Amino acid sequence: MPLSQTLLTRIALDITSGLSHRDRFARLVDTVKANLGCDAAALLEFRDRHFVPLATAGLAEDVAGRHFAIDSHPRLEAIARAGDLVRFPADSALPDPYDGLIPNQEDRLHVHACIGLPLFDDEKLIGALTLDAFDPQRFDNLGTMELRALGALSAASLKNALLLDKLERVSLLGQGSREANNDSPPMVGNAPVMESLRQEILAVAGTDLNVLILGETGTGKELVARAVHQASPRAGKALVYLNCAALPESVAESELFGHVKGAFTGAISHRSGKFETADKGTLFLDEIGELPLGLQAKLLRVLQYGDVQRIGDDRSLKVDVRIIAATNKDLKQEVLAGRFRADLYHRLSVFPLHVPTLRERPEDLGPLCGHFLEQSRKSLGLSVLRIRPDALSRLKNHDWPGNVRELEHVIKRAATLARAASDDGAVMIEPQMLAIGGQSASVPVQSPAAVAQVEGKNLKEATDAFQAAYISQVLSANRGNWASTARALGLDPGNLHRLAKRLGLK
Ligand SMILES: Nc1ncnc2c1ncn2[C@@H]1O[C@H](COP(=O)(O)OP(=O)(O)OP(=O)(O)O)[C@@H](O)[C@H]1O
Ligand SMILES: [Mg+2]
Known part of the structure; x- marks a missing residue:
């Protein structure tokens, strides 16, 4: 079908209309797919050598969460390098990133x-269609000029959206602040509860x-x-991590x-202590609910006066540290039970952020699956990893008490089995490979000794291999929760933490 002037005009009007970016992008790919006779169309943003889907039509829903690294997707790499539109020969040997991800197309996308x-902003690559x-x-019979025009329209719309995002971010962050960089892993999910969390x-x-x-x-x-x-x-300074649960008193x-x-x-x-290390940066106190009462008093003092005293030192040092604390406990309840100081609670909870459960955002399940499948x-080292639609439905029917971490473990384990x-x-993940809802995957579970592969190892290496295999099993039986894994293994959480680190499990 030729790409008519009218259609281009319609697209141009569509993507300048007063919709949200997301709706606008969705409309762009829908229009393109319907009018050009595509079976799949996608608009991707280019970020840190990855193509990130912004809107797709005709593709499996987990594609939304897949961040395609150009280094492992040669077709996308070719697009990123091209500088102009690329028509791949129908029998091109380059694997397609959407291979197996177009529903009702069980076969691989051979021909x-x-x-x-x-898509460019001046010379800079910002995305692809x-x-x-x-x-x-x-x-x-799609003409090159028309396709270029379609590309230019899409690029303009994307550029505009990225610019607005940036402005919004800058104004929210205040003057002179650095732009957020992309060092941290992506937070997948566009459910309304996640969008509000992002705003907060x-x-x-x-x-x-x-x-x-x-x-x-x-x-x-x-x-x-x-x-x-x-x-x-503070992004340019340290983010110092301290797990209060893994901290012997x-x-x-x-x-x-x-000291x-x-x-x-x-x-x-x-x-020097964590406070000094975090000076001008951020101190992340994880599992703050586990902090012993005695230390709560000392922490409160630092928060009140902004100075720390090394043990055994009379002098005190001024520190400029921003505190982020996290807990899965109901801290208010802990206060009522006398296990957490009310004054510290009030200091810390100036700005509470509630992270929604997976149950509160079922629409994010598909994209999250895609994210973990791609990982x-x-x-x-697979060329293709997909999940059968009935396996995805099984995931959707589970209630996820262990939330995203549980999902991550289920998928990674299933991927290994598959x-x-x-x-x-x-590789295809089948429903019976998913260990959810207390059922184990119906692939025979091996004893850790068998999994550990000790052949040819000396005793120390064999012991390490066994410990690693056993801890991994108990960890996945406990839905990836380290605290309950420590309990199940009869270990102190701090010791387990160190052991897991040494064994390369963390
Ligand atoms: N929105 C998300 N997108 C992608 N990955 C996510 C998302 N949320 C969580 N994860 C992944 O799930 C796992 C668990 O996340 P995280 O460790 O932040 O959970 P937590 O709330 O701190 O859990 P806990 O209370 O048990 O400490 C991590 O591997 C993290 O990368
Ligand atoms: Mg945590």
């Missing part, structure tokens, strides 16, 4: 028509207020903490505040 339009059709001749993150990031992040286990509190720091004027004070040489037996040199695909069950690089 098909495919066009990529790179991709068109795919099963009929290899489908795009033959941006709003608080520009201030120096303490932030208290609340939410059930596995909802993404740590991700939120990173996002606040990254979007704040005996060393906690020195961890937080440091001077000779302050206590074993204090053989000066040591697994990469780490397992790979073992497949004999080429294209």
Whole structure:
């Protein structure tokens, strides 16, 4: 079907109309798909050598959460390099990133028509529009000039959206602040509850207020903490992490505040604490609900006066630290029960952020699956990793008490099982590979000794391999929750933390 002047005009009007960016982009790809006879169309943003889907039509819903690294998707890399539209030959040997992701197309996309339009802001690549059709001749009479015009329209719309996003961010962060960079892992999900969370993150990031992040286990509190720091004027300084649960009381004070040489037996040199390390930056106190009462009093003092005293030192040091705390406990309840100081609670909870459970945002399940599938695909070195629609429905019917972390574990585990069950690089996750709802995946569970592969190892290496395999199993049985894993293994959480780190599990 030729790309008529009228259609281009309609697209131009569509994407300048007063809709939200998301709706506008959705309309763009829908119009393109319907009018050019594509089986799939997608608008992608280019960010840090990745193409990130902004809107798709005709593609599986998990595509929305897949961030395609150009280094592992040669077709996208070709588009990123091209400088102009790319028409791939119908029999091109380059794998298609949407391979297996176009519903009702079980076969791989061997021969098909495919066009990529790179989108530019001046010289800078900001995105791409991709068109795919099963009929290899489908795009033959689309003129190059018209396609370029379509590309230019899409680019203008995308550029505008990115500019507005940036302005919004800058005004929320206040003057002179750095732009948020992309060091932290992406927060996937566009459910309204997530959009409001993002707005709140941006709003608080520009201030120096303490932030208290609340939410059930596995909802993404740590991700939120990173996002606040990254979007704040302190982003160029340290984000120091301290897990209050993994902190034996005996060393906690020195961890937080440091000590001077000779302050206590074993204090053989000066040591600065987390507060000093975090000076001008952010201190993230994770699992704050586990902080012993004695230390709560000391922490309160620092928050009130902004100075710390190393153990064994009379002098105090001024520090400029922004506190972000997180907990999955109901801190108010802890206050009522006398386990958490009310005054500290009030100091910390100036700006509470509630991270929604997965149950509150069912529409994000598909994109989150896509995100973890793409991660697994990469780490397992597969060319294609997809999930059968009935397996995705099973995931949708589960209620996810362990939230995003549980989902991540279920998918990563299923991906490993699926790979073992497949004999080429294209792997499909089947429903029975999903260990959810207390059921184990119906692939025989091996004893950790069998999984550990100890052959040819010395005793130390074999022991490590066994420990790693056993801890991983207990961890996945506990939905990735480290605290309950420690309980199940009869270990102190701090010791488990250190052991897991040494074994490379964390
Ligand atoms: N919105 C999201 N997008 C992508 N990944 C996410 C998202 N939310 C959580 N995750 C992933 O899920 C896992 C758990 O997240 P995180 O550690 O931040 O949870 P948490 O709320 O701190 O859990 P806990 O209370 O058990 O400490 C991490 O691997 C994180 O990267
Ligand atoms: Mg956490």
